Amino acid sequence: MEDNKQTRCFLCECYGEISDVVDLESIRKGLEHHPRIVSCEKVKSLCLEENIDELAKRIPLSPESRVLLGACSFLARGDAIITGLQKRGIDPKHIELVDLREGCAWIHRDDPASATKKAGDLINMGIAALVQRNYSEDLTIEPKQEVLVIGAGPAGISAAASLVKLGITVHLLDRAKTPGGLLNLIKKIAPETDGTPQHVEAFLYTVGNSPLVRYYPGSRISAVRGSAGDFTVEFTSGSDVKSINVGAVIIATGARVNLPGSLYRYKELKGVITGIELERSFKGPGMKVTSAVFIQCVGVRDADRPYCSAICCPVSLKQAIQLLEENPDAEVTILHRDIMCPGSVLEDYYRKAMEAGVRFVRYDQDTPPGILGAEQVEEIRVYDVITGRERRIDAELVVLSSPLIPHDDAARVAELFDLNRDIHGFYEVRSLMHPLETTKDGVLVCGSARWPVLARTAILQGEAAAMKAFALLNTDQLTATQISQFKERKFSLALVDRQACTGCGNCVAICPYDACSLEADQGAYKSTVSQMRCTGCGSCVSVCPNGSIQLPEQNALLIGEMLKAAFS
């Protein structure tokens, strides 16, 4: 313990809130001849602007100077003191805040003697933490001002076009030969009431004509390395193999339409088609029928696929309206279990379909509709849950509305980028306030690859993903500790003592961010940590058999010393 750190200690009375319970004077005297404490002062308060000015004057800016604050908790005013000192040039890592108010005085008011003893112990623990704390050296890289967008469906082209507006070079890579993804299969985009088609046209134009976009149709990714700010992606485009270096990746690979298999006598009976086949005929000769029935939730919201694909209801409404436009006195009925049209735009669309004359019959999962007919479909029998009677609807056309499901190669792409997939196979993203970000910093997912969405939502998600990627790259100095989105600084970055490491691989197996990996080093294996990926959670430290991997800011010695100081 002989290093030269100089610790100055300030005990805050907090206008009596602490000093009424805790005898700060006895603690101050106890610390006066403590080997590690240079000076110890008792002050009336620490957190007001004038106090922070005064405090900052008494702390030298030298790298060895350390500050121990005995005040309130971080979430109370501690945060304000530390950010105040930081604004005045003092590195927050050299400050240790000991919570004497919420953590001691306020919860032990009826036992001042023990509270004082506890406060002394908490101060000792703070000293132990300051003395043992090391600092992880930060890694700084210059983020590549380029983004790879995978998939040129509505989400991908919206992301690409948005990145162009932000001045970022885009590598737009697509498995298919022509852009547009699922949009190529459809004539009108549901719901056509809110300008989605114009957006798609505008984006396609931007993508097609901007010098910032490098478009690689018909290509396939083979390898991915690196982390946020610096990814290296190899892919085969046509015959040649290319390798690009990008700062972020937006996965917009979309999803594919599921075929109903043998449900509702599909493929066995003429006139039983899927929504996609109906769309193809709309693009082609058109479809004039006198009576048609749509069946919703085909092969979905059941035991095998327990999820709602969200887009099939609006799409069926659109197609039903199109059928009535082609033949106003046709009879179009939609058999559904729930019409998923949340919000205002889709609810209007639902009402618009009703006004256009579409009939709706609700059926129950346990009593699915029956299709009658020898070769050509003639009649549908369905138990109408609302009226409680069985209905017979004659129909020359039955449209099976089936869900979007993940692409077949979704597993491969997830493997390349180390992404998790949920139980349905869609890419797993973080929740609530970070809906497009994956647990791999710098890799974003938007569009139906994340969850089935309509074109209008895919476009919004594309723009949002572009903005998030731009927010990551919009600096010339990307530091490893600053990457975390949910707070401004990572707590620490794991550090490996290569000499002690036995290469057992526990850290590699447990790391929730795949930041640890094993490298061969003269015949033996040693663990190395990718500082960009490491988030400082410490999982690796707790399973390393001989402690050769540590979090410098909270190493094993620090916790051991705090344990000793706890009840000294």
Add this chain to the structure above:
Amino acid sequence: MSAKPPHMKPVIVIGGGVAGITASLDLARAGTAVHLVEKGPALGGQVSALDKLYPTDHCAFCPLWTEVRNCMLNPLITVHTCAEINTITKTDGALKVVVDEHPRYIDENRCISCGRCVPACGVDAISTLGAHAYPPSYYIYREKCTLCGKCVDVCPTSAIDINRKAASSEILARDVIWATGFQDYDISPLEEYGYGTHPDIMSSLQFEEWTAESGLNRGTVVKKQDNKQPASIAFIQCAGARDLRLFPYCSAVCCMHALKQAQWVKRRNPQVQCVIFFTDMRAEGRHYYEYYLREIGGSSIELLRGRPGLIYPMPDEDGIAVKYENTITQSRQIRKFDMVVLNGALQPSLAKSKDSGYSPILDTEGLLSGISPTIKSCGFCREPMDVEASVVQASSAALRVHVGEEQ
């Protein structure tokens, strides 16, 4: 190539909920200065008033408080709390926005949360901002305060100044993003729901506050009437929504919200019977249907299709009668419940900006129409949506403002 210089004029984001916070953070991280105007005393909006969130059952403060803190600490974001938009007028190429800041009697940078002012106040007008508000500070509710000044003397850091007057500042902004979200709506005009006729008929947001873990009842579910545990609770969906007399739109969040509330009631006391009256159970978002299956299958929440015809306090005994048509038995039934939660009447809250040629154009349903090119808006005020969709739309609005392009 250093970080891009911040655009010369700032952007005003109105509303400090999840959409406003996300838009401000994205703009600031992209290099644009932001003024975030929030009418309440702290950021967080409706989500911070919730107890739990679907579909992950997180506590509402958990994903929010770090984003609020990032907003407060970001040098490019200036947060105005207790502030509302007065006028927005178009000048040459910019918008002159007048922001009225209501007097905040307690200065949150000087309040050390010691709480001595609370006993000193005779009319109980002072309290903390909520369990997990940031920055933590006490707050004087202007409507209750009688300006007696007793609290001023007891405050050790002289943080209280009851003579503070409302101030209004003028900001020359490049653009405005509306992220004002939604608020609860009193649907007593629709008498059949019986709102206001019985203390235990409440809106879903009131029920959430009443049973919140960080609230008074600490998560236990009791009747407002007598603080006893209810035997059965009815959740009425689309009460006021999808109804041409009031809100023609579907409020999008209330089906899942009812499921969450019912599930948490069952988790806290399994013997309470929960019934949800619904029209369409719209659980179509990411992992929503699994949440629906887990709740329905697991903890015996009863789903009854159909909207109740009449809800009224039982004439002779305590309890609330719900008259509805049971579509399975094709018969009209009356069922007694101890509590009724009305879900659906959520009104987009719009800054009451006086007519200044630039007030937001509303579509027929009282929502900020997405079609009008000049107005950039995101979240519930533009279209009823849940947290994830609002956050995505906020980033998209931030992008369009940053690149200076029509929506």
Add this chain to the structure above:
Amino acid sequence: MSLVEDARLKAKNALEEGLVDGVLALARVEDEPYPYVFEDAAETGMLELEPKWLLAKLAMNILRSSRQDYRLGIICRGCDERALNELSKRNQFDPARLHVIGLACSAEQARICLCTKPYPASIALGEKSEGFDPREDERARMFLSDDPGTRMQHWAAELSRCIKCYGCRNSCPICVCEPCKLEDDLWVRRGEIPADMVSYHLIRAFHLSDTCVACGGCTDACPVNIPLMLLQVAMRETLANNYGYEAGTDLERLSPVLSDLTIEPCPPLMEPGWLDSLKVNHET
């Protein structure tokens, strides 16, 4: 043909066919068993099988110190094989360079080692015999009794005789760390004899919680005869009940404790009633 002759034959054939460059087994020299690497087929006449001698760590060190393409055969019992699996899972040596000649232990040997699985996966020598449940051994019954008081009594009495010779750690085939945490003053106070019961023995035991192959090496090595292997019994049972995992039986499957609950669930944590460990009363 007796077991020993069969073993000698197999070793000789392996050497002659050039399958391996050496066979690690026991050799009896002046009536003393020694581990010995037979590189000359003629010497295999001296090969012995008794007594039980843990060769796993030895095999690892031989492979580490020999040339890259040196292939080693080993006459290895069930526990050796499980230990070698664990060591190769922890990247200590390349399993391809190892040729395992499986030797099944007798029922008495299983009785002595309290071994539940006294046979390797592929048995080349001897027949599979019944495993022995450690809880049936009357001495073990006191250490694993249902009453916490008796358990504490016996463990405290036994562990108080520990002279901290590190024999248990050195003989354990899995313990390969240098430096080892048990020599670090932070974890085990230096210079204290007997070793602090809790920090030395429990830290060592927990490090082996999901890797102990129940070879009994620690019990055999302990000069004051403390049944250290019994410390692992409860943990191995918990792993078997919760995850169906037994250390050393599968070359691919890593310890379930390192993975996510969504990948490898842990039933007691997943019960809807489980909120925290106070709400669930562990009546032990």
Add this chain to the structure above:
Amino acid sequence: MTQEILLSDHAESTRHNAAPKVVVFACKWCALIGADAAGKNKVQLPVNFRVIPVECASRVEADAVIRAFSSGIDGVAVMGCHLGGCRYNNANHRAAKRLELLRPLLDTVGIDSRRLFTSFGTAHEHHQFADVIGEFYRRLQDLPPVQAWSRSNMNDYRRGDT
């Protein structure tokens, strides 16, 4: 004698009369918020617990828990986020599994595994943190004292006079 904190011997003297000693490893994102809320609401709690904030429950090594028991601490609480809400991509799942595996070892040697309290997401409000710490204290008080394991008693065993 320098202020250096020497652990071993004088920790014994304070144990018999004082309330049980508890160390709380509190995750900054959930349990520490509960502890802070308990402070803000001035909930009176038993005195003898010390909080060590950690970034995630997964940072708490089983060896640190064992080391705490060996240095005379009566109860260790590891408090993290609820099992779906960890900020670090389900790192708390590993912590939960690991501590669940530590319990049988503690029981085997007679240190009652109820001395290790693990809470995942049940202590983020002030009343929850207070209830949980209070209940843990009550449980510890009626468990047999841990002296059987402390250093001084070990020599008594050797002399066979207990």
